Amino acid sequence: MSDDMPIPIPRVEVHSTVRSSRERAGRYRLEGSRCSRCGALWFPRRFVCPRCYSRNLEPYQCAHTGSIVTFWVDNVGFPAVGYEDIDDRIIAIIRLDDGIHVISEVVDISPGEVHNGQRVRMVVRRHKREDTGNWCYGFKFTPHSH
Amino acid sequence: MSTKALGRRVVVAGWAITPRGQGFEVTWRELLVQAFYNALAEADLSPLDIEAGSVAYNERTVSEAALGTHTVDVLGLRMNIPMVPVSHACAGGGLALYNVWNFIASGACDVAVALSFQCSDAYDNFECMNPIGNYSDYDFLLGYTHMQYGFLRDKFYMEKYGYDLRPSAQWAYQCHEYARRNPDAALYDKPMPSMDELLDPGSEGVRARSATSRGPTATATILVSEDKAESMGIDPIYTWVSFAFRPPYIGNHFYYQGDPGHEAYDIAEQPAMMAAARKVYALAGITPADVDIVQVHDLTGFEGIMSLEGLGLVPIGKGGRFVLDGGTSPGGRYPACTHGGGIAFGHTSVGSDFQAGFIESCLQLSGRAGQRQIEGARVAVVQAYGTHHSLDVVSVLRR
Ligand SMILES: [Zn+2]
Numbered sequence: 001m002s003d004d005m006p007i008p009i010p011r012v013e014v015h016s017t018v019r020s021s022r023e024r025a026g027r028y029r030l031e032g033s034r035c036s037r038c039g040a041l042w043f044p045r046r047f048v049c050p051r052c053y054s055r056n057l058e059p060y061q062c063a064h065t066g067s068i069v070t071f072w073v074d075n076v077g078f079p080a081v082g083y084e085d086i087d088d089r090i091i092a093i094i095r096l097d098d099g100i101h102v103i104s105e106v107v108d109i110s111p112g113e114v115h116n117g118q119r120v121r122m123v124v125r126r127h128k129r130e131d132t133g134n135w136c137y138g139f140k141f142t143p144h145s146h
Numbered sequence: 147m148s149t150k151a152l153g154r155r156v157v158v159a160g161w162a163i164t165p166r167g168q169g170f171e172v173t174w175r176e177l178l179v180q181a182f183y184n185a186l187a188e189a190d191l192s193p194l195d196i197e198a199g200s201v202a203y204n205e206r207t208v209s210e211a212a213l214g215t216h217t218v219d220v221l222g223l224r225m226n227i228p229m230v231p232v233s234h235a236c237a238g239g240g241l242a243l244y245n246v247w248n249f250i251a252s253g254a255c256d257v258a259v260a261l262s263f264q265c266s267d268a269y270d271n272f273e274c275m276n277p278i279g280n281y282s283d284y285d286f287l288l289g290y291t292h293m294q295y296g297f298l299r300d301k302f303y304m305e306k307y308g309y310d311l312r313p314s315a316q317w318a319y320q321c322h323e324y325a326r327r328n329p330d331a332a333l334y335d336k337p338m339p340s341m342d343e344l345l346d347p348g349s350e351g352v353r354a355r356s357a358t359s360r361g362p363t364a365t366a367t368i369l370v371s372e373d374k375a376e377s378m379g380i381d382p383i384y385t386w387v388s389f390a391f392r393p394p395y396i397g398n399h400f401y402y403q404g405d406p407g408h409e410a411y412d413i414a415e416q417p418a419m420m421a422a423a424r425k426v427y428a429l430a431g432i433t434p435a436d437v438d439i440v441q442v443h444d445l446t447g448f449e450g451i452m453s454l455e456g457l458g459l460v461p462i463g464k465g466g467r468f469v470l471d472g473g474t475s476p477g478g479r480y481p482a483c484t485h486g487g488g489i490a491f492g493h494t495s496v497g498s499d500f501q502a503g504f505i506e507s508c509l510q511l512s513g514r515a516g517q518r519q520i521e522g523a524r525v526a527v528v529q530a531y532g533t534h535h536s537l538d539v540v541s542v543l544r545r
Contacts, residue, residue, distance in 0.1 A: 050404030072298035101397035
C-alpha cells in the first residue's frame with residue numbers, strides 16, 4: 001500500500017490488465033457477436049455459433065437500451081473487494097432491446113426507486129482495479145426516460 | 147439422450163468426511179490423509195487395493211499445479227496409479243466421483259477413490275470463494291459472485307411464483323432441526339434460531355437463510371465393482387452419477403438460444419440439473435416416484451427448494467408450497483438435507499458440498515443415521531452445483 005494506492009489489492013481479487021484489455025470492446029460498448037450464417041446474436045462474444053456451428057461471426061454492438069427484468073439490492077454484508085465502499089449496489093438482469101440479456105449494475109438511482117420493467121441505457125463507469133493497480137472501466141446502466 | 151447401459155454396476159464400499167472444527171493449522175495434505183484413511187478403514191481395504199482415483203480441489207486456494215502427483219504422494223499410494231485432478235468449483239467433489247464411477251463401470255478397474263478437499267492455503271475462506279463468479283471478463287469485474295447471483299435468483303423466484311420469505315425460512319429452520327440430530331454438523335451444538343430471526347427481511351435474515359461455513363473439510367468415497375463388493379461381503383449400495391451444463395454467463399441463464407433444451411428457462415429453473423437428473427434416473431432405472439430421500443446443494447433456502455423442482459420431485463414453482471406443507475420434513479414425502487444442508491451442516495465448496503450429501507445418503511440407506519434416520523429409505527438422490535448452476539451433478543444411490 002502507498003499514498004497512490006490506498007486500497008489493498010489481494011491477488012485473487014483482481015483481474016489481469018491483459019485480459020481486461022482483450023475484452024475492452026465488450027466492456028466499453030457491449031460488443032458481442034452476430035452469426036453471419038443464421039443471424040443469431042450473442043453476448044459475450046463467441047468464436048463459433050452454437051445454433052448453426054458457423055465460425056463466421058462478426059462483431060455486433062448490442063442495443064444500449066433495455067428494461068430491467070429483475071434486480072437485487074446488494075447490501076447483505078458480502079461485498080466484493082473493490083466495492084466495499086459502495087452501499088446498496090443495485091444488481092440487475094437487463095433485457096436489451098435486441099433480446100440479449102446482461103447482468104449489470106444500475107447507477108444514478110436509489111434502491112427505493114428502481115423497479116422491474118424500468119427503462120435503462122448503457123453508460124461507462126468505473127469497475128475495479130486491475131492487477132497493475134489501474135482502475136478498470138466498463139458498462140453499467142442508468143435510468144432512461146424516453 | 148444416450149443412457150447406454152454400462153457393463154458393470156458400481157457399489158459404494160467406504161466413505162469418510164473429516165470432523166468439523168478443523169483449525170487454522172490444518173493443511174490440505176493432513177485433511178486428505180484423514181479422509182482417505184478413514185474411508186479405507188470403513189471399507190476394510192488396504193492402500194494397495196486402490197487402483198485409481200480422482201481428486202477435486204479449488205485452484206483458487208491451493209497453488210500446486212499438478213495435484214494428482216501430490217495426492218498420490220501424500221497418501222502414500224503406489225506411484226503407478228492414475229489420480230485425475232478436477233477443479234469445478236463446488237461441484238468438484240461430484241466430478242471426482244463421476245470420474246471414479248466411470249473407471250469402475252467401464253471395467254478399467256475394481257477399486258477407486260474419489261477425494262475432495264477445501265482448505266485455503268493462501269487466503270481466508272471467503273476471499274477464496276469470491277472470485278468464483280460465472281464469467282470473469284464481465285460479472286467478476288463488476289464484483290459479482292455466486293452469492294449475488296443466488297440472492298438475485300431467489301428474489302426472481304419469489305416474484306415469479308408469488309412467494310414471501312416463509313418457504314426459505316421454513317427450509318432453513320428444518321435444516322437446523324436436522325443438524326441438531328447430527329453431531330457432524332457445523333451448527334450441531336449451537337442454539338436454534340427462532341422463526342422470527344429466519345423471517346427477518348433485513349440483511350441479518352438474508353444471512354440466516356444462507357449457508358454457514360463448515361471450515362476446512364475433506365471427503366473420500368471408495369467405489370468398487372459389483373464383483374469386488376461380493377468378494378468383500380458388502381451389503382451393496384449401488385450408485386450412478388451424471389452431470390450437465392448450462393452457459394456460464396448469467397445473462398444466458400435467461401432464454402438461452404444456443405441449445406434447444408434451454409430456450410424456455412430463466413434463472414429460476416435449472417436445466418443443467420434437469421438434464422443430469424433425467425440421465426441418471428434412466429441409468430439407475432428409477433423415476434422420481436421411487437425416491438425416498440434427497441440431499442441438495444442449498445446455499446439459500448430457496449435454492450434448496452428450486453433444486454427439488456430441478457430434480458423433478460416437485461412441479462416447477464410448487465417447491466415453496468411443498469416445503470411449507472412439510473414435504474421435506476422427517477415424515478414428509480421427500481425428507482431433504484437430512485444432514486443439515488448447507489445452512490446448518492455447513493458449506494465447504496469443493497470439500498464436501500457434493501460428497502457430504504452422498505455420505506449422508508450412504509448413512510441413511512445403511513440405517514446408520516442416528517437420531518435423524520429416515521426409516522426404510524432405499525433410494526436416495528444427491529445434487530450439487532458449481533459456480534451458479536453452470537454445472538449440476540446428480541447421483542442416485544439404491545440399496
Ligand atoms: Zn449461427
